[in-house]
Amino acid sequence: MADLNVTIGDLKLKNPVTTASGTFAYGEEFKEFMDPGKLGGIFVKGLTLHNREGNPYPRMAETASGMLNSVGLQNKGVDHFIEEIFPRIKQFNTQIIANVNGSTIEDYIRVAEKLNGLGEMHAIELNISCPNVKEGGMAFGINPRSAREATEAVRKVYNKTLIVKLSPNVTDIAGMARIVEDAGADAVSLVNTFLGMAIDAEIRHPILSTVTGGLSGPCIKPLALRMVYDVYKAVSIPVIGMGGIMNAIDAIEFMLAGATAIQIGTANFTDPSVSLKVIDGITDYCKRHGVENIVELVGGLE
Amino acid sequence: MKRIQDFKVAGYTWLNRDSYLIELESEQDLPGIAPGNFAEIKVPGNPGVFLRRPFSIFDVDYDYRVLSIFIKIIGEGTRALGSLNQGQPVSLIYPLGNTFSIPEKGPVLIIAGGSGMAPFLLLGKKLKERSVNATYLLGGRTSEDLHMIETFSDYGQVFASTEDGSAGTQGVVTDHEVLKDKTLPFRMIYTCGPDPMMKAVARLARQRNIPCEASLEHMMACGFGACLCCVTETAEGKNVCVCTEGPVFNVKNLAWQI
Structure with missing residues (x-):
């Protein structure tokens, strides 16, 4: 059997299959469907400094081969996560990675500081790409200067593996990746959702309460794949790829485009056990192609 | 599980x-x-x-x-x-999702609008099993919508109303005479149907000081509490998932303007 171990900075994953923030809650919600301990890692639901109730309903609209959401980072705050949730989910035999959000640079710093002290967590994902919050979020990730500032500020207070999650809503994502690499990121993850909109023509009204939201699902896969490919060529840090992965072959495509690991997102909603099927499928692919070590596939286009 | x-x-x-x-x-x-x-x-x-x-x-x-x-x-x-x-x-x-709470004793009233009768056959069976007397009020736009009167009549007395008067009493469910009799000692009202109807039922239940549970229908992605898309706002101003905290809510816990 192929060696599936991969390394992102100092973060060791037993396989490249992880679940994307906001699509896997804290993992516990999936226990009846699959064993979260088989995953390479879990990127948990986005954390903020304080409790957030998120945006009003409706915050979801189905689209052709995907969905829009505008949940708006609903969570009970980083302290609640550290005190109540993490002690339970750290029992899973997998890497738990927090997703860090803020309305200001100061927020990002304070959340990252709190997580820096968490012994059994070895990495955070800095989310400068959430399209569904009025302040902060994606605003940091679409402006080169604030992307640099946010990354540098968190780098100063977080001394384990720092992954920066990039927004696809930019003209030059490779340039943005170089900026956060230069600012101290150990890895980048991409893509977050594409800003989109859905309208109910019968009532002449936007479907989402926030008018716009983030598009995800298989409809974005070709766009995401191109971005992973461009970023892989532009930086020397590892790339974590995501965007519409529904099965093992999709995952392999992202790895061939340059991803060291992948995140499964929206597919978790339609098949909560899909991530384990992806691991099995990758193993099968390696066998069929005589791949002994999964890292051979990373950027392995011929 | x-x-x-x-x-x-x-x-x-x-x-x-x-x-x-x-x-x-x-x-x-x-x-x-x-x-x-x-x-x-x-x-x-x-x-x-x-x-x-x-x-x-x-x-x-x-x-x-x-x-x-x-x-x-x-x-x-x-x-x-x-x-x-x-x-x-x-x-x-x-x-x-969760389930309805069942009082020790009846009678209870079930008010369903259109496809809102979907959760109530299993509830009717459960109530009968517990010997809780139930009355059903089924509403629809026309008689075409009232295809379940016979099915439900095995589980209690059934009243009907239609907006066009083609079956039962003409009008909306909340205008039905069974609700006008202030002596009816319902210990619980269950409701499911269009939002305006459920809110009207909830208002009536509050006026009569009767507990009321509503089964909500919201758009969902996952259905098991991962996506946080299907939320409803509680009286305390929190957004909770209809899929895991509901779909059945005591209406006093919801932020409904009634």
């Missing part, structure tokens, strides 16, 4: 032009299903319908391992589910 399970289409019962019961059979034993529970159904062979669709579980036969789901056609997904072949596999995630 909730699970993903493959069923096969056993058959259909068409109730009117746009409503049907789909019967789904399984080779595996069924878990216990409580009134109010729902299933997330994957529409097979239809890539245009990306997400699963949540439906109340209408009826269950544990011996024959059959679930019956009431579906009203409102779009592409519900239309596609109405034209599957017998024996075609269908994936369900179920049983999801």
Whole structure:
């Protein structure tokens, strides 16, 4: 059997299959469907400094081969996560990675500081790409200067593996990746959702309460794949790829485009056990192609 | 305990032009299903319908391992589910959601609007099992919508109202005479249907000081508390998932303006 171990900075994953923030809650919600301990890692639901109730309903609209959401980072705050949730989910035999959000640079710093002290967590994902919050979020990730500032500020207070999650809503994502690499990121993850909109023509009204939201699902896969490919060529840090992965072959495509690991997102909603099927499928692919070590596939286009 | 399970289409019962019961059979034993529970159904062979669709579980036969789901056609997904072949596999995630609370003693009143009667057959069975006397008030736009009067009459007295007067009393359910009799000692009112109807029922229940539980229908992506898309606001100003905290809520806990 192929060696599936991969390394992102100092973060060791037993396989490249992880679940994307906001699509896997804290993992516990999936226990009846699959064993979260088989995953390479879990990127948990986005954390903020304080409790957030998120945006009003409706915050979801189905689209052709995907969905829009505008949940708006609903969570009970980083302290609640550290005190109540993490002690339970750290029992899973997998890497738990927090997703860090803020309305200001100061927020990002304070959340990252709190997580820096968490012994059994070895990495955070800095989310400068959430399209569904009025302040902060994606605003940091679409402006080169604030992307640099946010990354540098968190780098100063977080001394384990720092992954920066990039927004696809930019003209030059490779340039943005170089900026956060230069600012101290150990890895980048991409893509977050594409800003989109859905309208109910019968009532002449936007479907989402926030008018716009983030598009995800298989409809974005070709766009995401191109971005992973461009970023892989532009930086020397590892790339974590995501965007519409529904099965093992999709995952392999992202790895061939340059991803060291992948995140499964929206597919978790339609098949909560899909991530384990992806691991099995990758193993099968390696066998069929005589791949002994999964890292051979990373950027392995011929 | 909730699970993903493959069923096969056993058959259909068409109730009117746009409503049907789909019967789904399984080779595996069924878990216990409580009134109010729902299933997330994957529409097979239809890539245009990306997400699963949540439906109340209408009826269950544990011996024959059959679930019956009431579906009203409102779009592409519900239309596609109405034209599957017998024996075609269908994936369900179920049983999801909470259940109704049942008082020690009756009588109770159940008010359903249109397809809102979907969770109430299992509730009716449970109430009968507990010897809680139940009265049903079924509302619809026309007599076409009132296809379940006979079914429910096995579980209590049934009243009906239609907006056009083609069956039962003419008007909306909240105008029905059964609600005007202030001496009726209902200990609980259950409701499911369009939002304005449920809110009108909730208002009436509050005026009469009767506890009221409503089963909400919200758009969902996952159905098991991961996506946080289907929220409703509570009286305390919190957003809670209809799929895991509900779909049944005591209306006093909701932020409804009533």
